[in-house]
Amino acid sequence: MSYTITKPSVPHIWAFKRSDPDWRLAQASGWTRADLMWERLMEAGNEAFCAGSMARAGRLFYCADALARGRFAATDLRRATAPAGRAMVRLSRGKDAGALIAVAQQGWQMAPAAVADMEIKPRIRSSLFHLRMEAKHRGQYQDNLRTRLGRIADETNETLAQLGSSEAARHRHFSRWRGEKPTVFDGTRKVLGAALLIPDVAPR
Numbered sequence: 432m433s434y435t436i437t438k439p440s441v442p443h444i445w446a447f448k449r450s451d452p453d454w455r456l457a458q459a460s461g462w463t464r465a466d467l468m469w470e471r472l473m474e475a476g477n478e479a480f481c482a483g484s485m486a487r488a489g490r491l492f493y494c495a496d497a498l499a500r501g502r503f504a505a506t507d508l509r510r511a512t513a514p515a516g517r518a519m520v521r522l523s524r525g526k527d528a529g530a531l532i533a534v535a536q537q538g539w540q541m542a543p544a545a546v547a548d549m550e551i552k553p554r555i556r557s558s559l560f561h562l563r564m565e566a567k568h569r570g571q572y573q574d575n576l577r578t579r580l581g582r583i584a585d586e587t588n589e590t591l592a593q594l595g596s597s598e599a600a601r602h603r604h605f606s607r608w609r610g611e612k613p614t615v616f617d618g619t620r621k622v623l624g625a626a627l628l629i630p631d632v633a634p635r
Contacts, residue, residue, distance in 0.1 A: 511538025
C-alpha cells in the first residue's frame, strides 16, 4: 500500500533547541533528533486538533508523517500514527481518507512484534526498596509492561480498524498520552507514542 505526500505550503518546523534539557536526556538514552522531533510534532498536531485548528493539525501531522517515512524503519509503528492523524483531519472536513486509513491499518500489523522487541530501560523509583524490587524481578516487570502495552496496542488497532466508519471505536488516545507519557526515553515511549498520539475520536 502506498500513497503520495505532496509538499504543503508551511514553514520549516523545528521541534526543539540544542539546549533543550529533554533533548540532552533523549540523546544520552540513544534517541535521535528525529525521534524527539516526531514526538513533539505529533503532540502539537493533537493539540491543534483538540483546539479545532484543523489546518494547523494537518500541517503538523504531514510533517511528522514525512519525517517518519524518511527516518524510521518500515517496521516502525510510528509510521502508522501520523497517517491516522491526517485521516482524522480529512474526515473532519468531509473528505475521503481511505488511502491514509489503509496505510495506518497496514502499519499497525507490526504491533505485536514491536511490543515484543521494544527496549525497556529501568524506571526512576521514589525509594531504594522499589528500585531493588525492580532489579530483583526485572524479568517479571518487563513481561507485565509488555502485556500492558500490548493491550493498549490492541485498543489502537480497534480504533484504526473502525476509522471512518459509523461504528468508530471510542478508545482514549491523546488524552491518555497526557497522563501516561513515560519519563524514560526508551522503546516503551516510542511504542506508547505510536499508540496514543492520535486524536481520541475521529469526526464523522
